Amino acid sequence: MTAFLGTPSALGMSEDARFGLSRVVTLPGPFALDGGAVLAAVDIAYETYGTLNAERSNAVLICHALTGDHHVASDHPRTGKPGWWTRMVGPGQPVDPARHFIVCANVLGSCMGSSGPASVDPATGRPYAMRFPVITLRDMARAQALLMDHLGVRVLLAVVGGSMGGMQVLEWAATYPDRVRSAVVIASAARHSAQNIAFHEVGRQAIMADPNWREGEYYGPGDVPPTAGLAVARMAAHITYLSEAGLTEKFGRRLQARETKSFGFDADFQVESYLRHQGISFTDRFDANSYLYITRAMDYFDLAEEHGGRLANAFAGSATRFCLVSFDSDWLYPTSESRAIVHALNAAGAAASFVELSSPFGHDAFLLDVPELNRVVDGFLRAVAA
Ligand SMILES: CC(=O)SCCNC(=O)CCNC(=O)[C@H](O)C(C)(C)COP(=O)(O)OP(=O)(O)OC[C@H]1O[C@@H](n2cnc3c(N)ncnc32)[C@H](O)[C@@H]1OP(=O)(O)O
Ligand SMILES: N[C@@H](CCO)C(=O)O
Secondary structure, three states, rough: OOOOOOOOOOOOOOEEEEOOOEEEEEEEEEEOOOOEEEEEEEEEEEEEEEEEEOOOOOEEEEEEEOOOOOOOOOOOOOOOOOOOOOOOOOOOOOOOHHHHHHHEEEOOOOOOOOOOOOOOEEOOOEHHHOOOOOHHHHHHHHHHHHHHOOOOOOOOEEEEEHHHHHHHHHHHHHHHHHHHHHEEEEEEOOOOHHHHHHHHEEEEHHHHOOOOOOOOOOOOOOOOOOOOHHHHHHHHHHHHOOHHHHHHHHHOOOOOOOOOOOOOOOOOOOHHHHHHHHHHHHOOOOOHOOOOHHHHHHHHHHHHHHHOOOOOHHHHOOEEEEEEEEEEOOOOOOOOHHHHHHHHHHHHHHHOOOOOOOOOOOOOHHHHOHHHHHHHHHHHHHHHHH
């Protein structure tokens, strides 16, 4: 697919196009973080599609998940693969550049162009590595809000995201209620559960146990990144993105390229080979330190805690219209988590619609072919725009 980029307004901030068709803007600080640290400035990589209308009322922000990027609907400049959400964003899709001014930004802490641990610390001239400050999902939303200021967008028609993207949507609605007309939260939760934190900790420990991690100092010439640890982290995480039924359907107990068991420790089963592939291919596109920082940000996420211990407080007086979607096979952020958000929205008197969709795909269903998801989001966005 060809990228269909719009032109962001230039408001005197430095901006370049180091990442193919994407843009990177340096937003001047000081940028105060929830954890108490202050960044002098932040780089945010982003893409836009479509045109901001004269009333500036058609902007839609897409928030990506843990390992996503801003190439939501354009081919990746390095791999040539289509954007990660062309099912949802693109001509004829629910978020459509013919009707919407679409913005997708790489999150703070990531490794696709926005400031993160691999970025150069202007104070030292060296990569931050583990000296990068710990960030939160609210910090990510704050950086996106600065980007929207930069683009001349005050009020968003919609903020849309799945998984960690949905958590950013919730942060947007809670932090900037007067800037968000509608919020679409898919396969997400208002906090990280003990089980969510537990899985992330397994991944982090796998990275830190890799001898190449070296306390995060692996960015120098000749250094080898901790790919073995990162691959294991992704393997464990990937299991949580699928469903048991989906794995059984896809692989069952079938053997990989063999008639009979090898009675050894090669990838004997197809599911092992598949997971190894998912793990290794992930290391081509993701930085291990960013994985540590973003999973940590997710673990610290607890919207109720940020609002006096009561989730409804986060939405008090909100005029935002909410659409929540969960999947029946998602055991990572199960339907009960979405229901808890809906109850809080009801208690706060906010407008909320909610649907649990049936899908065999588990948590990653929001990235896959679930036509009903498109129908729900399309209907909701059209109703909001009307
Ligand atoms: C939300 C955001 O912000 S973007 C999110 C970041 N992006 C992602 O998470 C994408 C990576 N995740 C995935 O690919 C997830 O598996 C899904 C669920 C989204 C994709 O699902 P599907 O399209 O059904 O792909 P599937 O899970 O079957 O994986 C296909 C890959 O596994 C490989 N594979 C399949 N079976 C085997 C096997 N037995 N042995 C080895 N490899 C195998 C395929 O060759 C293919 O490889 P490729 O992706 O390098 O071409
Ligand atoms: N599979 C997606 C969603 C995880 O929540 C990702 O890697 O970002």
